[in-house]
Amino acid sequence: MQRFLRLHAPAALLDRDNIDTDQILPAAFMRGISPDYAAGLFGLWRRDPAFVLNRPGWTNAAILVSGTNFGCGSTREHACWALEEFGIRVLIAGSFGEVFRDNCVRNGILPIIAAPEALETLRQLLRSSASPVQLDVDLPAQRVTAPDFTMDFTCPPADKIALLEGLDEIGMTLLNATALSQWEAQERDRRPWRQSLEMPE
């Protein structure tokens, strides 16, 4: 997975709450076996030439700012792949869908939960600017800055390490491989019916 350290990039505002993964990547764009997910990002909304990611200056946005409950709905990780392939590396929102948030970290995208007032200030800043606003996102310092704007954020330590180091999660889990094998051996005695699955032909 891609590492994340710092980023200086234009931010796009999606000025609403409850953006579900069906909006982030509509099902039609999941139909190919290895499709162009970037083309499907906000696929239905991008039909509108006035949609922010179609506007000059925002087509290379790498930061999205939105309201609460961003990424709710379907667990499709394809939504994260679409964001990542489009070039989005940071999401700033009031809250996130639970599995979606985990999926972002696994794909090297930093999901930042912003406090209500800071988020409102940031949204206002983006709303009132006719040209793209560049944000600095610094993960080690846990800070987002722009001219006249500073916001500190928290990031769960495990996610921070994973993003900074681009960690292989499976490798981390297999550090517990001995415990896992012991557990399976004990479980075979305790509840043998769970350690086997007989499929009739």
Add this chain to the structure above:
Amino acid sequence: MATLFDKIWNAHAVGQRADGRWLVYVDRHVIHDLHAPHAFSKLRKTGRAVRRPDLTVAVTDHMVSTSAGRTDTTIPGSAPFLAQTRAGAAEFGIHLLGTDSAMQGIVHVISPELAIALPGSTVACPDSHACTVGGIGALGLATGTTEVVHVLATQTIAWNKPRQMRITLNGTLAPDVTAKDLILFVIGHWGSDMARGHAVEFAGPVVRALPVEGRMTLCNMVTELGGRTGLIAPDHSVTDWLRGRACAPQGAHWDAAAADWSSLCSDDDAVFDRDLSVDCTALEPHITWGTDPAHVVGLSGLIPDPRHAPAGLQDDLHRALDYMKLQPGQPIAGTPIDRVFIGSCTNARLSDLQAAAGVVAGQHVAATVRASVVPGSTTVRREAEALGLHRVFIDAGFEWGEAGCSMCAGVNGEEGAPGQRIVSTTNRNFAGRQGPGVMTHLASPATAAAAAIAGRIVNRRGTQ
């Protein structure tokens, strides 16, 4: 003083990982054709093996065609998904339930139906409605694709223990009120975000009185409450329901398993982070009007007026009304419709089809409506045909499909046309979920069937 969730968690917590997450053992891993190709290719790229292919099952459901006489190429775009799922299953030694299997069907329908899921077991699946198996007291774990690879390679998921919530449903249900009406009501009552970060347990007399299949419908839509998993304590009806099913434990193992399941309930003194209750006696059948599962109204009710909503919600309501082309203050009953879809892991088990058939028997679908029934599994389809239900539907003008997800998410291309209004027994009514510009109303099989006949949403109580 343990909750049901604690008991299952404790019996599966293998240890804590270096980053603080708990490794929770996965007893059964059920993967499907939408995610399996990606997962298999990631496994190959990283040179990993599947740790427990013997505890893993692959199913084709999301991408398959559900039209009668289907083949793997009926939907050309689906063919590579099906081929790669089959090839990967063979390569990694995983049992495949493809369209040539009599046990094929939607992941969450076949998991309990074949007793792949068992009470007290953990069942991981890369679909957000994995929580359906909570209806038999199994812990469903919805995963993303990277997580599928993790489960394949390690047979665990890495999880922070969630907070816990109990929802006690008191009273008794009126005879025409189903599990679907109940869960729509609960979501409308508390909102589609209320269970975020929580494992939910449903309890109370209404739950105890629900048939096993209805309990699955109830748990299915925990996702639409924002929760990752839902549970109902298994009782004798669950044990009876599971006995003799395809993968159920046999002989002495069955006796030991059944004895083990009898301890699967929250202790009397168990403490929940949130403990809620509601009386359900006065409930009527429900339906959604908008684009969020919490946009719910009783069939005798009126489409809400944003002017009476809290200021922060008004924009959302206006947007939903615009999308759904509905007028505030009008009765929901009487709204003309174009299509009806009876299917999905929410409502396509045999009892759901029986309820719908009971409504349509001897009548005909309205001339303006296209209606279809897609059984949740090939087993359900066969059982329904043995009872003659397919004749009831076909004679009434319904299409009778093969098992699969079909129009639930429409990932295989089976979807509505722009501007169509659908009454659907599925679980999500997001804008565009069933096709761009499609307007979805979520309801029970009986309510959907009645709408197909009338050509409009009907208040069944008002017409009886």
